[in-house]
Amino acid sequence: MRRVLVLGGTSEARALAAALAVEPAVDVVSSLAGRVREPVLPVGEVRIGGFGGVDGLSNWLRSNDIDAVVDATHPFAARITANAAAAADRVGVPLLVLRRPEWVAGPGDRWHPVADLAAAAREVPALGHRVFLTIGRQGVDAFADAPGRYLVRAIDPPEVAMPADATLLLDRGPFTVESEIALLREHRIEVVVTKNSGGALTSAKLDAARELGLPVVMVARTPLPKRVPSTANPDDAVAWASGRA
Known part of the structure; x- marks a missing residue:
């Protein structure tokens, strides 16, 4: 064997x-x-x-x-x-x-590629005040001192510091484009922050951001x-x- x-x-x-x-x-x-x-x-x-x-x-x-x-x-x-x-x-x-393959930006996408979460936190303030942070629970503390209002989605609660003005949403994919659009509209999101994890399980947020014309701060893989x-x-x-x- x-x-x-x-x-x-x-x-x-x-x-x-x-x-x-x-x-x-x-x-x-x-x-x-x-x-x-x-x-x-x-x-x-x-x-x-x-x-x-x-x-x-x-x-x-x-x-x-x-x-x-x-x-x-x-x-x-x-x-x-x-x-x-x-x-x-x-x-x-x-x-x-x-x-799994990385996500690749297509027509209509407004991606802002960054090297890491620290760079993402620096990029966000120039793009919007209401932020959808969908990076999982690890690394959320990179945004602890960043200005803005955050919707943080994760499977389990983060065990690190979160942004001062944050709403925690516990949820697990897969998600649909329709539900992601509804979520972004409900929270009046202005910018999405995510990691380039690839795959279809959570890619609907990218389609939703494209549909709404929202910028996406995309963190590159190591x-x-x-x-x-x-x-x-x-x-x-x-x-x-x-x-x-």
């Missing part, structure tokens, strides 16, 4: 685990960071919680006889990706990163570690993890 660790927490990771679970020569275990209180669990064996950095993950890979690792975490989970690359290299276990192979094709990840590619 080929034992595969899937670093998950995304829809892509759940689909990958389901596909690998029916591979006759693959034993798959999924790992979730445990940052969401009620995560959607994949099929098969699941562990929840951190590994304890590079050392902890290296030891876990050895002690659990892992033959391959697929990092299918969120595109902005830069720390676990870096740790996975370092641990896999140390132990000599092959690693593949599965990442580049992957050097020399780490990656794919955006789930079928390629299944073939690789099962040893067929």
Whole structure:
């Protein structure tokens, strides 16, 4: 049996685990960071919680006889990706990163690309006072001292400082364009702030912003570690993890 660790927490990771679970020569275990209180669990064996950095993950890979690792975490989970690359290299276990494609601006989009959340917080005041902050709960503190009125949407409440004038909306996608337009109008939003996570689960906010002519501050992804192979094709990840590619 080929034992595969899937670093998950995304829809892509759940689909990958389901596909690998029916591979006759693959034993798959999924790992979730445990940052969401009620995560959607994949099929098969699941562990929840951190590994304890590079050392902890290296030891876990050895002690659990892992033959391959697929990092299918969120595109902005830069720390676990870096740790996975370092641990896999140390132990000599092959690693593949599965990442959904980035969103790409199209006709009618008013995107303002920025490098990180700190840059986003500096960009916002010139674009609008009423801000829809849809970056998840991590990193919200980058806007703690930023002027403006904020609608903050996340799955779980942030555990960091929030903007002084903020309304918290707890919700989980997928969302429709119609519901996103209604939300933006209800709160009289003037600018949207999001991360370029890609995927269809939460892309409706971008369609809604385009429809309403709103600017979008788009936070770029952190580049992957050097020399780490990656794919955006789930079928390629299944073939690789099962040893067929």
